[in-house]
Amino acid sequence: MEIYICVGSSCHLKGSYNIIHTFQELINQYDLKDKVELKASFCLGRCTDGVATKINGEFVDHVSPENAVAVFHEHVLKPLGME
Amino acid sequence: MRYFIEPGYVSLNKKGEELCGDRVETIYHDGTMTTVLADGMGSGVKANILSTLTSKIISTIMASGLSIQDCVETVAQTLPICKVRQVAYSTFTILQIGVTGDAYMVQFDNPLCVLLRNGKHYDYPVEVNVVDGKTIYETRMKVELGDVFVMFSDGVPHAGIGITMNLGWQQENVIKQLEEQYSPDDSAKSTAAKLADVANALYLGEPGDDTTVAVMKVREKQTVSIMFGPPSNSEDDIPVTKKFMETDGIKIVSGGTTSKIVSRYLGKEVRTCLDYIDPKIPPYGMMDGVDLVSEGVLTLGHVMEMSNMIVSQNNTDLSWLQKKDGASIIAKYLFEYATDVNFFVGRAMNPAHQNPNLPLDLSIKLKIVEVLSKNLELMGKRVNVEYH
Numbered sequence: 001m002e003i004y005i006c007v008g009s010s011c012h013l014k015g016s017y018n019i020i021h022t023f024q025e026l027i028n029q030y031d032l033k034d035k036v037e038l039k040a041s042f043c044l045g046r047c048t049d050g051v052a053t054k055i056n057g058e059f060v061d062h063v064s065p066e067n068a069v070a071v072f073h074e075h076v077l078k079p080l081g082m083e
Numbered sequence: 084m085r086y087f088i089e090p091g092y093v094s095l096n097k098k099g100e101e102l103c104g105d106r107v108e109t110i111y112h113d114g115t116m117t118t119v120l121a122d123g124m125g126s127g128v129k130a131n132i133l134s135t136l137t138s139k140i141i142s143t144i145m146a147s148g149l150s151i152q153d154c155v156e157t158v159a160q161t162l163p164i165c166k167v168r169q170v171a172y173s174t175f176t177i178l179q180i181g182v183t184g185d186a187y188m189v190q191f192d193n194p195l196c197v198l199l200r201n202g203k204h205y206d207y208p209v210e211v212n213v214v215d216g217k218t219i220y221e222t223r224m225k226v227e228l229g230d231v232f233v234m235f236s237d238g239v240p241h242a243g244i245g246i247t248m249n250l251g252w253q254q255e256n257v258i259k260q261l262e263e264q265y266s267p268d269d270s271a272k273s274t275a276a277k278l279a280d281v282a283n284a285l286y287l288g289e290p291g292d293d294t295t296v297a298v299m300k301v302r303e304k305q306t307v308s309i310m311f312g313p314p315s316n317s318e319d320d321i322p323v324t325k326k327f328m329e330t331d332g333i334k335i336v337s338g339g340t341t342s343k344i345v346s347r348y349l350g351k352e353v354r355t356c357l358d359y360i361d362p363k364i365p366p367y368g369m370m371d372g373v374d375l376v377s378e379g380v381l382t383l384g385h386v387m388e389m390s391n392m393i394v395s396q397n398n399t400d401l402s403w404l405q406k407k408d409g410a411s412i413i414a415k416y417l418f419e420y421a422t423d424v425n426f427f428v429g430r431a432m433n434p435a436h437q438n439p440n441l442p443l444d445l446s447i448k449l450k451i452v453e454v455l456s457k458n459l460e461l462m463g464k465r466v467n468v469e470y471h
Contacts, residue, residue, distance in 0.1 A: 007355065008339030009380050009443050010435045012365045020357060040355035040366050042378060043339025047435030 001076065004041040004054040005063075011050040016040075018065035019051055026072050035080060086228065087304050087422040088116035088180045090463045091272030092297035093279040094396045095238070097126045098289040103396075104130025105236045105295035108138040109463065112146040114182045116463075119145075120297045121175040122193060122236040130173075130293070133162055137173040145177060151189050151221070155214045176234045178299055180226055188222040188232075194240050195220070197258055199231040202265040204258050230301040231274060233261055238294030239278065243285035252285055270419045271298040272393065272462060273401060280399040306332030307421040309413075311379060312429035312448055313340045314471035323471045324348040327427045328372070333416050336370070338379030341429065346370060360408040367409035375416075377409040380436075380443050380451065385410035386417065387451045390458035393418055417459060424459050426468040428452050 003023065007016045020038070027036055046052040049061035055075045063071050077083045090109040096102070104123045109116065119142045123133030137158050144154045154177075162173065174192035188207075190196060198205045210221045235257070244251035257278070264277045275296040282294050308330040314323050324345055327334065336342045342353050353376050355368035364385055365378035377383075389410065392398055403411050404419070417424060428448070436443035456466045 006339070007365045007378060009365075009378055010433075010438070010441055012378060012381060013441055013443070016365070017359050017362050020359070024357075038357060040357050040368070042342045042353060042355060042368060042376065045340075045343070047339075047433055050435065 001036045001056045001080070002054075003036060003038050003056075003076065004044065005038070006042070006044045006046070006050060006052040007040045008043040008047065010047050011052055014050045015065040016051050019053075019063055019068045022065065022068040023072060026069070026076075030077065030082060032076075032080070036076065084184070084228075084303070085182045086180070086184055086226070087302045088182065089271045089300045089302050089422060090116060090118050090298070091270060091275050091300075092118075092120075092295065092396065093272070093275040093399055095279055095283055095290050095294040095399075096397065097238075097291065097293045098286075100127050100293070102128055102131040103295070104134055104293040105238070106131070106134035106138040107295060107297045108142040110142050110146050111463075115146070115179050116181075116299065117142055117145050117177065117179045118234070118297055118299055119175060119177050120193060120234045120236065120295060121173050122293065122295070124172040126293060133173040136162055137175055141175060141177055145179065151177075151219065152214055155191075155217060155219070159215055174236075176297075178232055178234060180232075180299060180301065184226045184301070186222070186224050186226045186232075188220075190220040190222075191217055194235055194237055194254055194257075197233045197261055199233065199261055199265060200227060201229065202267070203262060226301045228301055228303060229267060231265075231271075232299045233274065233278065234297045235278070236293060236295040238290060238292035239282050239296060241292055242282040242290075242294065244291060246287055246291070247285050252282065268419065271300040273404070273419065274298045274300070276399040276401055280401075283399060302422055304422050305420055306330060306423045306425065307335065307416045308332065308425040308427065309335045309337055310341055310345065310427040310429070311337045311383060311452065313338070313344055313431040315430040315432075316471075317431070319471050320344045321348060323427055323429070330425055332423075333420065334373040335375045335377065335413060335416065336373050337377050337383055337413075338429075340431070340433065341379065342368070342370070342376045345373065349373075360406070361410075364408045364410050367412065375409075375412060377413060380448055382409045382413065383451050383455070384447070386413050387455045387458075389414045390418065390455055394458045394461045417455075418462060421459075421464055423465045424456070424467070426452055426456065426466070428468060428470050430470055
């Protein structure tokens with residue numbers, strides 16, 4: 001599974017750094033290094049709906065440092081059957 | 084071969100003084116770069132006035148092609164006379180280097196200029212003349228690529244007198260330091276900053292005299308081009324990208340949408356890395372065909388702030404050269420590597436940036452380009468900005 005997190009200007013200001021950090025921790029915590037690849041992207045073309053992410057081929061918008069854990073559970077752990 | 088002559092200097096004020104009594108003037112005129120380093124008698128306001136007059140008069144007269152005799156006479160007749168010492172006095176070093184490699188240097192009472200050739204001290208020819216009762220050293224020579232001329236005021240060889248060293252640093256040790264610190268990639272400004280920093284350390288951070296280092300480096304043209312923002316009319320995407328890609332030298336793509344446009348044009352993927360070296364600066368990326376891809380406004384905003392720091396005449400902080408974040412890498416390309424800089428600035432609006440809570444709108448981008456290009460020009464670089 002690939003996860004792209006936008007680090008373009010407006011997404012960066014909306015908290016990309018913290019989201020990447022949270023996702024990295026969760027990947028370690030659930031030991032998903034072999035299953036999940038986390039990548040940065042400069043622009044996912046969805047600047048007004050930031051922070052924009054693309055998880056497993058699907059756009060997931062409005063991710064924030066506050067809901068990052070919930071998004072990870074819903075869009076990463078669930079599809080992997082780990083929830 | 085046509086050379087690019089890069090000037091750069093650093094001045095440290097004598098402890099407790101608001102003004103520096105040393106003055107560096109650089110002007111480019113008719114294919115010749117002229118740098119004048121003047122050191123006015125005394126310190127503070129008086130010295131500052133003397134050295135400012137001296138350097139301004141000389142750089143103006145020399146640039147218009149008049150002789151050194153005219154310079155010295157004019158300076159002698161113009162300078163106000165010091166009440167304490169009953170003389171009008173300012174030392175000076177004048178160095179002119181033409182793009183074809185002809186150098187002409189005149190030295191009066193400053194420590195002798197040090198020429199580094201291939202990183203080693205090189206003895207240049209000197210002719211001693213007396214003009215108006217003053218002993219003047221004149222040098223006429225051909226420069227070679229990579230030559231570094233280091234001029235300094237007596238605050239440098241005197242560094243540490245009575246503090247860390249009985250006799251001060253002294254000329255031969257200054258030369259030794261220059262040879263040891265030499266790196267072929269150092270810009271003129273970095274060379275000056277490194278030397279001034281050591282002098283400052285010998286003074287234990289409290290210079291006992293105005294301390295100035297002025298450097299001229301003989302380089303070849305090295306171009307860096309930055310594409311910053313998408314063109315306002317998307318029909319221009321391809322022509323502008325094509326023009327950008329046809330430039331020589333280093334190519335930097337700055338901005339999310341901009342990187343997509345270039346990626347589409349080249350048919351290459353942007354590879355980003357996740358490493359946030361500095362949380363304030365978004366990570367950078369790579370793409371085949373260009374040298375660096377970065378986020379736009381925030382990264383270049385940082386580069387602009389760094390340029391403000393670097394052009395200040397008393398900055399000796401070179402720690403940014405070791406940093407690996409996107410802004411520092413771009414800064415190195417622009418401030419150290421480049422002699423010529425091209426900006427391709429796109430004026431498209433990004434709807435997400437029209438949010439008053441975000442410091443991203445178009446006017447900020449244009450301001451960054453304006454300040455950055457002004458500072459690059461102050462660093463002696465040739466800057467070309469086009470808006471699309």
